[in-house]
Amino acid sequence: MISRRALVVATTTALAIVVPFAAPAGAAQPEAFPESTRPYLYFQSFDGVDNPAHFTHDLPDGWSQNVEGVTSGEARWNGWTISDVRHWTWAAGTDERHYFTQGHDQFAIIDSKQQRLAERDSMDARMSTAPIDIAGQNKVALEFDQHYRQGKDGQQAQVAVGFDGGEPEVVDRLTSNRYSSHEYFELDVPEGAKTMQVTFSYLGGNDDYWWAVDNVAVRAPFTQAAEKPNTVIDVISDTQDDPEDFKLAVRRLNAMPEKAGALVINGDLVDNGSQEQWDKFLAARKEVPHDSGVELWTIGNHEMYGKETSEAHMQRFLKYSGQDKPWNEVVVNGTPLISINTEYYSDIDREGKEPFQRISAEQLKWLDERLAHWDKQGVTALVFTHPLLPGTVSMSHSAWYQNDFEDEQAISDVLSKYNDIVAFTSHSHSSLKQNNWWGTRRYDGTPQGTIGFPVVNTGAILNEYLPDGDHDEEIVDDKAATGLRVKVYDDRIRVEAWDFKDGRGLANPDGEAKMIKYQDFSKQKRVAAPAANAPAEPNPDTPTDTAGGSSTGEKIAVAIGILAAIGGAFAVLAPRVQEVLGGLGLPAVPLELIR
Ligand SMILES: [Ca+2]
Numbered sequence: 001m002i003s004r005r006a007l008v009v010a011t012t013t014a015l016a017i018v019v020p021f022a023a024p025a026g027a028a029q030p031e032a033f034p035e036s037t038r039p040y041l042y043f044q045s046f047d048g049v050d051n052p053a054h055f056t057h058d059l060p061d062g063w064s065q066n067v068e069g070v071t072s073g074e075a076r077w078n079g080w081t082i083s084d085v086r087h088w089t090w091a092a093g094t095d096e097r098h099y100f101t102q103g104h105d106q107f108a109i110i111d112s113k114q115q116r117l118a119e120r121d122s123m124d125a126r127m128s129t130a131p132i133d134i135a136g137q138n139k140v141a142l143e144f145d146q147h148y149r150q151g152k153d154g155q156q157a158q159v160a161v162g163f164d165g166g167e168p169e170v171v172d173r174l175t176s177n178r179y180s181s182h183e184y185f186e187l188d189v190p191e192g193a194k195t196m197q198v199t200f201s202y203l204g205g206n207d208d209y210w211w212a213v214d215n216v217a218v219r220a221p222f223t224q225a226a227e228k229p230n231t232v233i234d235v236i237s238d239t240q241d242d243p244e245d246f247k248l249a250v251r252r253l254n255a256m257p258e259k260a261g262a263l264v265i266n267g268d269l270v271d272n273g274s275q276e277q278w279d280k281f282l283a284a285r286k287e288v289p290h291d292s293g294v295e296l297w298t299i300g301n302h303e304m305y306g307k308e309t310s311e312a313h314m315q316r317f318l319k320y321s322g323q324d325k326p327w328n329e330v331v332v333n334g335t336p337l338i339s340i341n342t343e344y345y346s347d348i349d350r351e352g353k354e355p356f357q358r359i360s361a362e363q364l365k366w367l368d369e370r371l372a373h374w375d376k377q378g379v380t381a382l383v384f385t386h387p388l389l390p391g392t393v394s395m396s397h398s399a400w401y402q403n404d405f406e407d408e409q410a411i412s413d414v415l416s417k418y419n420d421i422v423a424f425t426s427h428s429h430s431s432l433k434q435n436n437w438w439g440t441r442r443y444d445g446t447p448q449g450t451i452g453f454p455v456v457n458t459g460a461i462l463n464e465y466l467p468d469g470d471h472d473e474e475i476v477d478d479k480a481a482t483g484l485r486v487k488v489y490d491d492r493i494r495v496e497a498w499d500f501k502d503g504r505g506l507a508n509p510d511g512e513a514k515m516i517k518y519q520d521f522s523k524q525k526r527v528a529a530p531a532a533n534a535p536a537e538p539n540p541d542t543p544t545d546t547a548g549g550s551s552t553g554e555k556i557a558v559a560i561g562i563l564a565a566i567g568g569a570f571a572v573l574a575p576r577v578q579e580v581l582g583g584l585g586l587p588a589v590p591l592e593l594i595r
């Protein structure tokens with residue numbers, strides 16, 4: 001479907017008028033869908049809706065809405081309105097509206113609170129999609145991202161689906177808060193049906209709250225996963241001066257019937273970069289090693305905290321990780337684990353404040369080459385970096401969590417060229433029980449960025465947080481320990497969220513390991529870039545191409561190939577565990593530093 005914005009640009013181009021503010025590649029609807037193990041039949045981002053005033057009741061082509069019961073109130077909020085989070089919160093205030101981390105660019109909004117209806121009114125607003133072609137399908141999956149805050153008793157929201165213009169059937173009814181969630185409904189298609197329409201109905205609203213909807217997709221449903229995954233990767237993070245729970249988590253992971261091929265610790269292994277902290281961590285690690293013997297670590301902010309120099313802290317990380325560079329790749333049973341890491345942070349200079357991540361051009365070039373390599377092989381890359389990517393997981397709405405990279409555009413310009421990635425971020429200790437424990441990184445700078453790739457929060461070994469206020473957070477459990485198991489299949493990546501201390505109490509202070517939930521991510525090949533907008537990029541077919549052919553990159557690639565061939569995996573080799581100073585009490589760290 002061609003968006004209005006695309007049409008306007010096409011027309012003006014034909015007339016040879018210069019358009020100085022033309023939308024960047026990928027800023028609107030995707031022009032193509034990726035090849036996927038769950039093919040796309042439909043996707044609507046709302047981003048292509050022409051909206052010069054930043055608020056419009058115009059909907060995407062073929063969509064419609066019907067509003068009843070309104071004789072008063074602000075015209076801007078009369079029924080469904082297309083806007084984006086910046087303009088929405090500018091007009092209506094934040095008050096948790098901005099916790100909608102999966103909403104990207106424009107989306108559809110009901111704001112009953114801001115509508116300011118007279119008491120006599122009660123709004124029913126129904127928004128229907130265009131008829132979606134589902135001819136020949138037996139079963140489809142309806143998916144979308146949404147953010148819903150319940151108002152008074154009696155006000156409600158409904159999602160209904162009708163086929164071939166028939167009576168819609170309710171597939172979901174919302175009568176309590178459901179924040180920032182990705183919804184998935186499997187629907188049986190009546191025999192011979194050619195189209196389906198989805199209707200989003202907000203019913204009985206007057207001075208209630210809001211509902212926002214984005215990324216409406218119809219795809220083939222998930223099929224049954226294979227009985228056994230090809231490989232399992234354990235992922236924890238933010239162990240930070242909690243060696244007892246670190247050991248407990250590793251013991252629990254080691255005890256699971258399916259053996260993992262590697263352990264990733266995604267940053268903040270230590271509470272600061274001092275020798276004492278490293279000794280404490282290494283002692284715990286030596287006491288309870290991960291059974292795989294294969295590890296990948298990333299550098300968090302805490303590795304770089306302390307009164308010594310950036311260089312001194314970095315040298316300790318490199319020494320104990322066995323790496324010669326901050327970045328790294330480990331291949332486990334054919335699955336690449338790639339770490340992106342800061343190269344500089346001076347706590348003396350910056351006093352604990354963001355940004356933490358300085359990524360050099362050399363590292364970015366290496367990353368691009370590695371992702372291009374795996375993309376060409378049709379292999380999903382698992383990418384690990386400690387800080388959050390904006391517009392993804394819980395807490396990525398927060399001002400400070402949006403400023404962890406010195407150059408967020410540079411890292412996004414590389415990462416968002418690829419769709420067959422699952423990324424993992426940590427840092428916030430944000431609870432895995434939240435709906436947005438994973439989100440999709442969408443980005444306007446690349447043609448692939450509109451479809452994006454999934455990003456999963458890794459939880460934390462130390463403390464569990466929930467969002468609080470505009471961009472703050474609060475500890476909700478100071479005894480928690482959570483993490484992930486990642487299962488790699490031919491057609492998908494399955495990520496399981498685990499509570500290592502579920503159900504603990506006086507009788508059983510450590511509780512038990514229990515899976516909180518899991519999510520499957522289908523393989524999706526990279527969206528082919530439209531020729532006119534194709535950015536310069538390394539061509540994996542030609543090793544000597546000018547964009548990608550540095551000798552460093554070649555050597556690294558060759559080394560990885562050799563090591564992968566030798567052992568199926570190579571990793572952090574940290575045999576040089578120091579003499580343990582052990583048992584020396586360290587001063588308690590103020591809570592505001594424990595993040
Ligand atoms: Ca959108």
Ligand SMILES: [Ca+2]
Pocket residue numbers: 242245461462463478479480481
């Ligand atoms: Ca803990």
